Amino acid sequence: MPPKNSRMADACRAMKRFGISEGQTKAAVKELLKVYANSWEFIIDENYRLLLDFVLEQKPEEEKGVRSKKKEAPSYDKTEVVELPTKRYCTRQQKKQALSPLEHSTSCLEKSPLKRARQSNEDNLISDSEESEDSQPLVRRSRRRHQEREVLDSGNNFDPLCNRNTQLEESLNLIGEDSSSDFDEDGLKLLEVESVNTDNKDNVFDLPHFVAASSTPKGDLEMSMICHSSPQSDFCPPHFDEALEMVEETHIKSCRVEECFVETGTDSIFDESTAQDVLASKYDHPSFQNELILSKNLIKVIPHIPKHIAFGCYDGLQCLIGFARKDIENIFGETAKRLKVIQGRRSSKLCKVEAAYNYHSSLGVIKSFFYIDDITRGEERVKVSLENGRNAEDLPIFFYIPNNLVYKNAYVKFSLARISHGGCCSHCFGDCLTSPIPCLCAAETGGQFAYTPGGFVTEKFLEECISLKREPKQDHYLYCRNCPLQRSKNKKSSVPCKGHLLQNFIKECWSKCWCNKKCGNRIVQQSITVKLQVFLTPEGKGWGLRTLEDLPAGAFVCEYVGEILTNTELHERNVGSPGNKNTCYQVLLDAGWGSKGVLKDEEVLCLDATVYGNVARFINHRCSDATLVEIPVEVETPDHHYYHIALFTTRKVDAMEELTWDYGIDFNDSDHDSGHPMKPFRCLCGSPFCRDRSDMKGDVRLLTYVRRRRRVQLQA
């Protein structure tokens, strides 16, 4: 019997042919050995068929793993990278010049990328009618095709990956495959291209095909296509029209193609002149020639690319993969300095198709596009963008409101008469935080301000709030004598209150105070100042919210805003909605419950952000170690039955990191009786402290799989 190591090495070699990494193979073999009592027989059988099937079945889960791993990437200058001008446009003037592709490319390259991008924006202002039909037949055609489709498809959801062919699926799988060695020290993923680029004639990946599609926050769509292009092979660059069609049909169904470029690169094994010869001869291929004549102004050939180039996109970041920095600077000039560059590990041949489209930012056409400039429709001081990455998903439909609004019966009466002089600072001037003696408003926080002069929650106060939430003790709960939650559920019998977490309140200065509007003790009422983005979470949690800038600990991010309902109204709303499916945007304002006598129904309040809400409705849950913590903030009224739920960072948060908070859900509450209005869901927070213990998926899935395999084998 061959030694164990050599069997593993053989298995890895066999799997490598299919683009499966060593890490994946080893993990799969380990699992299978467990099931087959350490026998290799089934694994080796039929040329590792079982192993291959098993790895391929595992893939979707592993892809999730890849993404969450990437999330933990250490910080680097992400903001700069996001701003990368990804389109390298040629000017309209250049398009009109009847240059050969190579001449044309030189003239394009002479301009700095920044200049080119600027020029292209100016070009975009030129109306369609100015465009000569002859100069851009393909673009024009695709526009018409799009317009026709727009009429047919209006209202259809964007589904970039539907209609894809098998080849595309295979190649996307390859790119998505995981291996811990695929990440450099910055946690960015290198595209695995060697496996699709072998000289093996039987290789299924011999034809050019798309490997990745990504959208950028600027609204560009990028497609990469790897081609087998060695001088010996009968490589032919993709038919331009075909490529364009594929881009449109498979990826940007509902977007308008404005401009489209094909860029080709060659391998470092060529010197510059050989590369030019090879490319020139390739473009002379009869099947391409006609298109070349028609679309030559759109084709740009970069004569010498020493290593493969590919654009990947992770959470809106662009990364340029495979170039040595020196080479990038030669080709892209100044722009290169703004890129995060990963040294290439292997050489490859790559053909890249770029398509740019315009998007609309008004809510009216939200459904057709997948990048929205500002979901708040100008309601906030800052824009909040939405990016629908590459997955197909309905865009959220709700009314954006920057402040809570009463639905009907909630008693939320703000009146100056209700605020006593003792409850506000009537002797202050300017910024209360600069005064040596904390003002009366700080009485709520033990005579110390909860905010620092820099505008963050103080370390001590933040710590207290976090530990109260993470490790609540029995005496941190208040119990109502006649709990409104139990009352609304079961009117007859009086079920004891399950308890409400006692929370530390902040009291902000307000209109009856003498301080300045910009006083440092008015943070939450200044509303959102942080740059935020709604995005589709890769783990399958739906939409999520992330910050586009680095945030220190204790920074105010946003308030949880929604309709203010009484508990009875909430109960009626939920009973009336099929399957209680709207509960996922509901929270209780119960921080003051149990501290006073029995609350009247109109004083028992909650927020529902299902239909009316702000950006906080997109914040997902994370058990225990969330990036945000909620703190009740008293602004307009001293009554603790109405307050603001303000969300502050629990620690330093990097740009592009997801913002999460612990909803306080009891995932093991099968009767859904804990009092939290939100129904428990299968938690995908990924926290090591995750409270959802229902997930024994790994073992169960493996067993099911093995049983199925055995059945198939027996039947055979």
Ligand SMILES: C[S@@+](CC[C@H](N)C(=O)[O-])C[C@H]1O[C@@H](n2cnc3c(N)ncnc32)[C@H](O)[C@@H]1O
């Ligand atoms: C307030 S919403 C958050 C935004 C939501 N993801 C969306 O797409 O609109 C709460 C819902 O998001 C989903 N969700 C939030 N956190 C989650 C988690 N850790 N795991 C799985 N789903 C989660 C659940 O469906 C939950 O009911």
